[in-house]
Amino acid sequence: MNWEGKTMRSETLSSKPCRVCGWFNFTLFQKNLTRFWPVWTLYSVLWFLILPTNFLTSRDRIIRHEGAAYYREAVIDLIPSGIFLSLFFGVLAAMAVFSYLYNSRAAGMMHALPIRREGLFLTNYLSGLCFFLLPIGAVAVLTLLVQVYIGVGLDLTALFLWTWCQAMFSLFFYSFAVFCAMFTGNIVALPVFYGVLNALAYGLYLLFSAMADLFLFGYYGGTIGMDHLIVWLTPVIRLGRTVGSSGAPDYRLTGLLSIFVYALAGVVLAALSAALYHRRHIETAGDVVAVSWVKPIFKYGVAFCSAVALGTFFWSLFFLASTNSAWPLLLFMLFTGVWGYFVAEMLMRKSFRVFRKSWPGGAAFALVLVLAAGAMEFDLTGFESRVPQASQVAEVTLESYSLSPLDSGGYGCYRLNRPEDIARVAALHQAVVRSKADLPDEQGAYASWIPSAAYPNWDIQISGTQHLRLTYLLKGGGTLIRQYWIPVDEDLLKNEASPAAQLDRLINDPEQILFQYFASNGCQEGDPLLSAELSTLDGPAVIPTDLLEELLDAIQSDLAEGRLGRHYLLDSEERYTNCYFNDITLHFAAAGADRRYDYTVTITVQSTAGATLKVLEQAGLTETLVTKGDSMW
C-alpha cells in the first residue's frame, strides 16, 4: 500500500483535516475547556462576586466617601484570599484534566491517540492552567470596566498586582497538584497526597519534634534550626504569613519575594511533572502509588507518621498521667507504626492479604523504630549529655518564665555574655544533666500546695517545677538549645549544688535584676522619668514629681544591692511575706530621634527595699503598703 498516496486521498475526503502534531493538540485543549467547565466557571463566579460585584455594590460609598483609594485598599486586601482559592481549585483542575490517568479504559484510549506523551501532558497542563488564567483576565477586565463605570478614577497598579498575584498563586498550586497527580493512579488519593504534601514539611517537623521531645532529655523543638526552611516548604503558611498589605498610608503589597519564588517553583514542578509523565507506566491506573521508587517511601512514611502521631495519641490517652517512661510509648508506636505499614501495603496491593508477603518489611520497620528509640533514650548520640564548654560559648540566653512576682523583672529572659556568667550557666546545665533521673518530663509534675499558716487567704507552694531553656550561641557560629523542667522545693533550694538553687542564684544576681528591669525593657540611660505611681488597694497613688528622681535612685540602689527585685521559683511563704501587693510603675519617655515613644517599668515593692520604702514614706504612701499575703489578690 502506498502510504503517502493514501494520506493525500483521505485528506480530500475529510471535511476538516488535521495534522499529526505530537506536542500539542487543540482539539483536546478545547475538549478540556468544554468538559470541565464547572471548575473554571465556579472559580470565575467566586472572583466575580469578590471583586467587580463588590465594587458595584459599594458604588455609593466609593463615590461619596472613599474615592479611588478604596480600590487600592480593597484589591490589595483581597489578594491573599487568592492563596486559598488557588489551593482548592488547583487540585480540582489537576483532578479534572488528568482524570484519565486514574481509569484504565480512559488511560488506554488517551494513550492510543497519535500524540506524544509530552504533547498530552502539555495540552492537558495548559488547558488546566487556562481554567485560572482566563477567568483571572476576564475578572480583571470586568473590574476595570466597573471602575470606569463608577467614575471616580482607576487604580491600574493594584489591579495589575492582583492579576499577577492570582496568576502566580494558581501557577504554583496548580503545578503542585499536577506534580502530585503524577505520583498516583487513584483520583481519591490525589487530593490526599496534595493535602499531605502541602503540609508535609511542617507535619514531619512536628512529628519528629513530638518523638524527640518524648525520648530526648532536654530536646527543644527549635534545636534542629529548620524553622525558616520548614515554613518555606509549607507554601500556605509562608504565603499566608507574608502576602498582605503594608497598611495605611502606603498600602503596598508585601510578600512579593515569596510569590515570585513559589511561581518559579511552580515552573520547576511542571517540568518535573512532564518528566514523570514521560516515564509513567499507564498500567498503574487505579494504583494508589504509580511510581515504583515512591512505593517504599510511601509505605515507610505512612508507618512513621502512624507510629508518631497515633502512637503518641494513644499513649497520651492511657499513660500520660501515670508515667513519664518512654517505653510504654514505644510499645504504642510499634503497634501503630506496624499497623500503618500494613495499611499502606493494603492500599498499594489493593488487597487485605498482605501479611504473608510483606511481614519482613513490617518487622524491619519495627526493628529500626526500636533501635532509633533506644538510641535516643540511651543517648547513644551524646545529645543529652552535651554541655558546651564555657570557652566555646559567645553568649547564652537563659529563659525561665514561671517566676514570681510577675513584674517587669519577672519575664525571665537573661542574655549573658561575660565568661563568668557563661560558666555559671554551664555549671547549672551540668547539674541538670547529672540529675536527669530526678527531673520531671512535664510541667507541674511535682507541684504541690498546702494552706498557709500565716496567711489564711492563700495556699503556699512547697514544691513545683521550673521551666528552663538555655540557648547557647557558640563561637563557631552554631546554636545549641536545650529545654528542661527542673524540680524546685525548699530542700533543693537549700542545697547549693542542686539545679534549683543554681538557677535561683542566677536569676537573683543583682546585676541581672537591674538589667531585667531596665535594659531588657528598652530603657536607656538618660531617658527622662515622666511620672510614677504606686498601686494600692484603693487605686493608683501618684508619687509627687519632686520625689521622682530620688525614687529612681532609691530603686536602682536597692536593685543593685539585691534588696529589691528578688524573684522566687516557688510561691512560698517568704514570697508572700517579702513581696507587697503594691507595684511602683515608672513612666519613661524614650530619648533620641529614633525612639519617640513612652514606656513603663513596673516593680513590685519588697519589704527589704529600704531606700525605696524611705522615699515612699516621704510621699506619705507607706500606709497603703500591704504584703501579698495580707492582700486578697
Add this chain to the structure above:
Amino acid sequence: MIAAKHVIKTFDGFRALDGLTMEAPKGSIYGLVGPNGAGKSTILRHITGVYRPDQGEVLVDGQEVYENPAVKARIASIPDELYAFLSASTRDMMKFYRGFYPRFDAKRYQALKEIFPTVDEKTPIRRLSKGMQKQSAFWLALCCRPDVLVLDEPVDGLDPVMRRQVWSLLMGDVTEYNTTVLVSSHNLRELEDVCDHVGILSHGKVLIQRSLSDLQENIVKMQIVFQERELPALPEDMEVLHVSQVGRIHTLIIRGQADEVTNRLAVYAPILMEALPLTLEEIFIYELGGEDYAVRDIVL
C-alpha cells in the same frame, strides 16, 4: 506490517509477556487466540502504543509504535473495554477523533450512519447498550481510515446480523485498502471464518503462528477402527497430541499432513480409517494440551 520482537512486560513481578514474538503480514486478518491471561490484551496495548515494553520492540512497517504519533495516526483500535467521555455522543467523539487522526473521513462517517441505524449519534455513548456502544466504536474506528485495525474481542455484544455486517465492512477494507486487522477473540469459530493468519498465545509467548490453512494442514484428526479392540503401538516419531476411544473407534489427533499420516497408519491394516480436518477450536485445544492447558475430565 506488524511485528513484535521478543517483547517482555512485567506487572508487579508478574511476567505478562515473556519474550513474545509475532508478525502479522500486511493486508492480513490476524487472529490472536489464547487462554485467559495469556497476554492477548497486553500485546494489543503494546501494538496501539499504550504500553511501553520492558524489553523488545513493537513495530509497524518497521517503525517503533511507542511515542511515534506518525505511526499511531495509522492505527485505530477497539479495546475490550470501551471508553467515551462522560455524556459524549458518537458525534462528539467523532469531532474529537477528527482532531487527532489526519485521515479521519467525515464523508465515511455520514455513509456509515446507514450501516449503524440503531445508534443515535446524538445520544451519549454511555447511555447506549453494550452492543450499540460496540457499533459506535466500529463506526468511529473505520472513519479513521486506519492501515492497522487492532480489535480486542470486537464483536462481543453484537447480534448475529450486526456481526456479519461488521466483519463484512472489515473485510471490505482489507480488500480495498489493504488494511491489516489484528483481532483477539475467544470466539474461534468466528475467527476461523475471517482470519487468514492465526497466532496462539500461552503464558506470554506465541506458541504457533501460521496461516490458518497451514495450521489446519499440519494437524489431522484420524478416526480408525482396527481388527483388535486395543490401539496398536504407533511409531515413536509420530507426534500424537491426543487419543480417545469410543467403542472400537479410536480418535487420534496427530501432527502432520493428512496424506502422510494416512499412509503411515495404513500399515496397521485398519478396518476403517478417515482423516478429518480440525476446526480452529480443536487446534487451539490440542495445541494447548501440551502447554498444560488441556480440557480435563473433572469429577466433582
